Amino acid sequence: MQDALRLCSVSKSFGGFRALDSVDFSVQPGEVHALLGENGAGKSTLMNIACGLYAPDEGHVEVDGKVVTIAGARDAAAMGIGMVHQHFKLVPAFSVLENILLFNPGRPAAEVARQAGEIAAKMGFDIDLSARAGLLGISEQQRVEILKVLVAGARVIILDEPTAVLSEDDGRALMSLVRGLAEGGSAVILVTHKLHEALEHSDRITVMRQGSKIAETRPAEMDRMRLTTLIVGESIVETPKPSKHVGGTRIRMNKLRFAGEGGRKGLVDVSFEVKDGEIYGIAGVSGNGQNELAELLMGLSIPSEGSIEIAGFGDVTRAGPAHRRRHGMASIPVDRYRHGLAGGIAISDNYAINGVLAGKYGGWGWFARKKARAAAAAAVETFDVQGARGTGQKAALLSGGNAQKLVIAREFEGEPRVILAHSPSRGLDVRAGAAVHDHLRRARDRGAAVILISEDLDEVLLLSDRIGVLTGGRLSAEFHAPTNRSDVGGAMVSHD
Numbered sequence: 414m415q416d417a418l419r420l421c422s423v424s425k426s427f428g429g430f431r432a433l434d435s436v437d438f439s440v441q442p443g444e445v446h447a448l449l450g451e452n453g454a455g456k457s458t459l460m461n462i463a464c465g466l467y468a469p470d471e472g473h474v475e476v477d478g479k480v481v482t483i484a485g486a487r488d489a490a491a492m493g494i495g496m497v498h499q500h501f502k503l504v505p506a507f508s509v510l511e512n513i514l515l516f517n518p519g520r521p522a523a524e525v526a527r528q529a530g531e532i533a534a535k536m537g538f539d540i541d542l543s544a545r546a547g548l549l550g551i552s553e554q555q556r557v558e559i560l561k562v563l564v565a566g567a568r569v570i571i572l573d574e575p576t577a578v579l580s581e582d583d584g585r586a587l588m589s590l591v592r593g594l595a596e597g598g599s600a601v602i603l604v605t606h607k608l609h610e611a612l613e614h615s616d617r618i619t620v621m622r623q624g625s626k627i628a629e630t631r632p633a634e635m636d637r638m639r640l641t642t643l644i645v646g647e648s649i650v651e652t653p654k655p656s657k658h659v660g661g662t663r664i665r666m667n668k669l670r671f672a673g674e675g676g677r678k679g680l681v682d683v684s685f686e687v688k689d690g691e692i693y694g695i696a697g698v699s700g701n702g703q704n705e706l707a708e709l710l711m712g713l714s715i716p717s718e719g720s721i722e723i724a725g726f727g728d729v730t731r732a733g734p735a736h737r738r739r740h741g742m743a744s745i746p747v748d749r750y751r752h753g754l755a756g757g758i759a760i761s762d763n764y765a766i767n768g769v770l771a772g773k774y775g776g777w778g779w780f781a782r783k784k785a786r787a788a789a790a791a792a793v794e795t796f797d798v799q800g801a802r803g804t805g806q807k808a809a810l811l812s813g814g815n816a817q818k819l820v821i822a823r824e825f826e827g828e829p830r831v832i833l834a835h836s837p838s839r840g841l842d843v844r845a846g847a848a849v850h851d852h853l854r855r856a857r858d859r860g861a862a863v864i865l866i867s868e869d870l871d872e873v874l875l876l877s878d879r880i881g882v883l884t885g886g887r888l889s890a891e892f893h894a895p896t897n898r899s900d901v902g903g904a905m906v907s908h909d
């Protein structure tokens with residue numbers, strides 16, 4: 414059968430760094446082709462070439478067997494190639510229909526509305542076209558993104574880590590949607606770090622490492638272990654390691670209340686405490702108050718009622734993020750680009766921010782800068798942040814997983830007493846994810862109190878010494894490790 418899209422021997426360099434080295438990749442109509450690889454392997458770069466955002470330095474692209482030049486996203490759309498990015502690109506103030514129109518310029522609104530309605534019905538999307546995009550939940554927003562590219566006539570659909578932001582149930586629903594798209598004749602490329610998705614839901618698997626394609630295989634020929642070894646060059650098995658020494662209470666949340674905005678659930682009377690040497694996991698289906706809780710803990714918002722106390726420092730309920738940092742609190746935010754990094758400045762400057770705030774580098778003169786750069790270079794090495802052009806490179810140019818590693822390197826720098834980690838392994842490859850887990854365990858073992866908020870139940874079960882379940886903005890159940898997956902899972906779906 415003819416390939417819907419074929420990338421032939423494509424290479425791409427940034428400065429002197431070869432991000433892609435003569436890579437071949439193709440997808441056929443009716444096929445789901447999973448693209449896997451460690452952080453920085455070149456997956457996004459390859460897909461950016463497929464959708465016209467980058468031109469290859471060498472090699473060429475074929476659509477339906479014809480050599481083409483894709484001059485940009487609009488050109489790609491005209492050729493039937495659509496990409497659903499990891500970071501959604503909807504305009505929050507616009508309605509669903511307006512967002513779809515924006516992506517389909519020049520077409521009559523009535524026609525687009527009719528077509529969007531038809532496709533939505535066919536795909537089983539329950540979406541109100543007049544709803545404001547900013548008020549939709551994550552999984553609905555993703556459906557609008559998919560609808561956008563389908564209305565534009567995409568026959569090759571690229572999904573970049575589509576389930577990274579979804580709950581387990583929504584992730585499963587998306588995977589059956591992906592199969593439905595392929596059965597309808599679309600060619601689907603699934604970029605993912607979740608091995609089970611590739612093993613259970615794809616027809617073909619390509620693995621990349623350091624800019625090269627190192628394997629093309631079928632799920633039937635693979636298992637989890639073999640796939641892990643292909644991706645990162647070693648087998649990785651994580652097992653729970655409970656805390657050996659739990660000390661006194663370090664941080665106490667007392668009856669926190671917070672009204673959610675625009676129909677969000679908010680928080681109702683959330684109380685829990687975390688001890689030194691303990692990892693307290695917050696499990697829950699996304700959208701049940703996790704973001705609100707994280708923002709209160711980071712000091713980005715103030716609760717309408719209740720208090721947060723840190724032992725030795727007292728009440729920090731109204732303290733801003735900088736004050737909390739000075740009191741030994743660190744945070745790994747869920748959205749590393751919004752809350753974690755300044756994309757426009759260098760890796761070294763992003764790393765040094767904490768040290769600068771703490772007066773560690775004396776001033777911000779030439780010497781301080783040199784010292785900060787040296788510290789950044791050492792941390793980048795320890796935490797294996799792989800950037801193409803050293804620590805002077807802008808943080809925005811790091812691959813997603815490496816950006817996360819940079820945030821973690823910085824946050825762990827001052828041996829914090831309290832660590833908030835919100836979905837810390839999201840977007841990380843298996844090895845980097847395991848390394849992050851190891852860092853969290855080591856911080857706990859040296860006595861830190863760790864709050865882990867994660868929608869990935871396996872991550873919560875793997876790391877936590879105690880688990881609180883957040884449903885409808887309330888902490889509805891608490892478990893001590895070791896605990897049963899189905900008990901915690903059951904508590905996550907029982908409603909208030």
Ligand SMILES: Nc1ncnc2c1ncn2[C@@H]1O[C@H](COP(=O)(O)OP(=O)(O)OP(=O)(O)O)[C@@H](O)[C@H]1O
Binds near residue numbers: 427432813840
């Ligand atoms: N515009 C750019 N300028 C400089 N370097 C870049 C640019 N885009 C990507 N890179 C580098 O190219 C390499 C490949 O990055 P890419 O984003 O393709 O990786 P990836 O496989 O998608 O990783 P992840 O799983 O972490 O998202 C990385 O080292 C990245 O820093």
